[in-house]
Amino acid sequence: MISPAGGPRVLGLDPGSLRTGWGVVEPAPDGRRLSLVAGGTITSPAAWPFPERLRHIFEQLADIISRHHPVELAVEGVFTSHNARTALLLGQARGVALLAGALAGLSIHEYAPAAVKKALVGTGRAGKEQVRAMVEAILKQTLPPPREFSLDASDALAIAVCHLHSRNIRGLGGRP
Amino acid sequence: MISPAGGPRVLGLDPGSLRTGWGVVEPAPDGRRLSLVAGGTITSPAAWPFPERLRHIFEQLADIISRHHPVELAVEGVFTSHNARTALLLGQARGVALLAGALAGLSIHEYAPAAVKKALVGTGRAGKEQVRAMVEAILKQTLPPPREFSLDASDALAIAVCHLHSRNIRGLGGRP
Numbered sequence: 001m002i003s004p005a006g007g008p009r010v011l012g013l014d015p016g017s018l019r020t021g022w023g024v025v026e027p028a029p030d031g032r033r034l035s036l037v038a039g040g041t042i043t044s045p046a047a048w049p050f051p052e053r054l055r056h057i058f059e060q061l062a063d064i065i066s067r068h069h070p071v072e073l074a075v076e077g078v079f080t081s082h083n084a085r086t087a088l089l090l091g092q093a094r095g096v097a098l099l100a101g102a103l104a105g106l107s108i109h110e111y112a113p114a115a116v117k118k119a120l121v122g123t124g125r126a127g128k129e130q131v132r133a134m135v136e137a138i139l140k141q142t143l144p145p146p147r148e149f150s151l152d153a154s155d156a157l158a159i160a161v162c163h164l165h166s167r168n169i170r171g172l173g174g175r176p
Numbered sequence: 177m178i179s180p181a182g183g184p185r186v187l188g189l190d191p192g193s194l195r196t197g198w199g200v201v202e203p204a205p206d207g208r209r210l211s212l213v214a215g216g217t218i219t220s221p222a223a224w225p226f227p228e229r230l231r232h233i234f235e236q237l238a239d240i241i242s243r244h245h246p247v248e249l250a251v252e253g254v255f256t257s258h259n260a261r262t263a264l265l266l267g268q269a270r271g272v273a274l275l276a277g278a279l280a281g282l283s284i285h286e287y288a289p290a291a292v293k294k295a296l297v298g299t300g301r302a303g304k305e306q307v308r309a310m311v312e313a314i315l316k317q318t319l320p321p322p323r324e325f326s327l328d329a330s331d332a333l334a335i336a337v338c339h340l341h342s343r344n345i346r347g348l349g350g351r352p
Contacts, residue, residue, distance in 0.1 A: 094264070
């Protein structure tokens, strides 16, 4: 979906094997700010067999894409600060998330977590609470408390915001 | 598909981000040995965008499952000998492979690579060529040369064979 301002509706994702945060952002009709469309957290209980957790993430994402019609997907990029076992678990959830986007025909963009934090807060070492506060300021919207709208969901919004800002800087969108 | 001998048809998988080996094995009609049904390699060119590589793996696996009707999936389990970056890449391919199995309703079983080698060759440090030779001996079938039937494909057959042996040992299959 292309918003009235001509910019793309973006799905941001913070994938994880237990919780996948998601958030949809688009340029507001005035073309000068960004609006929150929807967001939330896909939880896949640790007690489920792992393939069922992957299936749940995939099916929920396919549902979110069909409900909100994003045209671009922004997702946390490859990073190597985890140990190999954690990276493999994360990779499996991330692979399923990328697949859901590819099957829906979304254009897919990756941002390193530190780059997202730096773009929004000014430092790559910002905490999730700082990122959330900046997301609220940029979207001019108070988010529900973390027990209702998780820090993974606000991280996902941050990735979408970072992508829309970076897109404008690169001259791909926004008004002339 | 349940073979005439009553055992399950098993899809073995050796997932990777560039090459995913696959092989389908089932108990032969005489119930005393195992038969090769089909096998091969899914290659996803490194030049493709990563999400397209994942999509290709997923769609090829879905096609293999619909053509050969395995009822169980045996896949290399989590291991941590890789560095974090390699593990994340591998994890993404593996996640998509597990998802294809889960969406098709296959029961999914994981085996550590060293356990597969030990079960077939007697040592967890066996090379891929040794594994391939033992697969040929067990299936009583000469495989085409590696340039036609890759070492990843013979590894996938080894995982399927390991699963069927382990299944018999656990008393889950075979004839009384």
